[in-house]
Amino acid sequence: MQLELRHLEAVCRIAESGSLGRAAVRLGVSQPALSAQLRRIERVAGGELFVRGRAGVEPTPLGEFVLSKARRVLGEMDQLVAGARAAAVDAPLRLGCILLVLVDGFLEQLDRVMSGQEFAVSLEDSVTALSRMLGAGRYDVIAYGEVDDHAVPLPEGALSRTLVAKEPFCVRISADHPLAGRERIELAELAGESWMTLIEDDDGGPEALVAACAKAGFTPSLRYRITDRKMHYDLIAAGRAVSLSQPSAPGAAGTVLLPLVGDPITGRIRLAWNRSAVSARQADLIYRAAAAAYLANLDNNPYHRAWWEARPELHPDLG
Template sequence: MNLELRHLEAVCRIAEAGSLSRAARRLGVSQPALSAQLRRIERVAGGELFLRGRQGVEPTPLGEFVLRKARLVLGEMDALAAGARAIAPHPSLRLGCILLVLVDRLLGELEGLLAGQDIHVSVEQSATTLTRQLGAGKYDAALYGEVNDYEVPLPQGIMARTLIPKEPFCVRLSATHPLAARERIALAELADESWMMLVEDDDGGPEALVAACAKVGFTPRLRHRVTDRKMHYDLIAAGRAISLSQPTAPTAEGTVLRPLAGDPVTGRIRIAWNRAAVSTRQAELLYRAAAHAYLADVDNNPFHRAWWDARPELHPTLDEREP
């Protein structure tokens, strides 16, 4: 095996995280997979790179040497990519997103604000994978969500800005559900339900739901993991599951959205970008486009419009003048 850039990145992430488990989360892989990869890297390097202990990992002298060289190589590769994009006649904007409601409108907003520039938008299932790929150069910018106090780790060289600092998650359930007629639902009333989550909820969502449910006396049954939006709605309409939802989500036949009393689970939306690939002006235009896309969905549900209007301090800061 020859050492590749991904191997050097893994070594650097392990050192930065201080433990294999934290590094695995940041890299979007399982801990056993990262441990196996590290053993292969160490065989090529000729010895142990880290000492493992109860408190985490510490680089060995060989590890310190490999880390110094790895950081130099990765820095040069970042500089090469940034330099090439800087002199390209019409560089495209590569935007990665997780499946947020505003993504449906975002491309149209970007085409209006970044007229003449090629824009490529891709959807990832994992926020951790998304930000890792942003740091690795696959994307120039990323749009993602975080739940409650959880913060998605960001690689070096990445800038971030909060678009929506807080929004209350609501619940989507079947229109025939006994609680569907309620204007607002207490979380404790959903103790016997089966919950549907995304395939990879690494934005803090499952942990936040479990913690909120524990406060009112039950453990939620997280049974379904579905990424297809239509299947997601169909399962809920059939009464087979319920799910947390952004309050800006659209209506779906056979389902209803209801706010949760006391806002036990909240989210925020953030934008991150590689400062070597995205200019200050582009970052501002991206923020503006995402803000317009979010605001266009506030009226999807009257309960969220009322909540939103009562909290002007949460609204995006929009200066419509050219940056």
């Protein structure tokens, strides 16, 4: 077996994640498959690349050597791809997103403000993957979220702009839940529930939920991680789970969306783009399209409309 770029990327993702499980999620493979791949890579390299430490897996001296070379090779490949992309003529703008509520209306708004421009859009489950693919030239623009104080590291050459500086996460529960008729609920009242974890696991969300629940006096039971939106809503409607949700999310049959007292968890929505592939004018138009898509969802929940209108300092900067 010869080492390929995908093997080098796997080694880097394991080192960055500090765990085979988290690395497998970001690479889109199963943990057993990644473990088997790592063993094959180690046979080629001539020894163990990682050992288990207190905080997860840590690179061995051989692992540090392989990592330094892998990062250099992947960095040069990223530059090659980004340079080729910048030299391309009339290429479609490639947009990568996590599953934000605004994504549903984003394309419609882009078609409106950038008529004639071709777009290619993909959804990812990992904010880290979005950032890396932006740096590699696989995306020209990314739309992503950050939870509480978490900041997503962006690649060199990327510019960014905050779309929504702050929004309070709400909780979605079954319409048959004893708390469903309340206007607001305390996080502590959900101590005995099974939680649907957020799809993205590297935007600060899981850590923010655990920290907020700890302040409320309990440890959440993180039982489900469902990427299919319908299945996600069906489990909640059946009373089998509750979940955090953006406040602008639409209604779903058999569920209700309620604000949490004190806004214990908040999110932020941002855009980032490769300045070598996206002009300042294009970036501004994309920002305006994203803002229009977000604002179109405010009336999904009247309480969020009232919250939003009382905080003009958080609104998108549309000049």
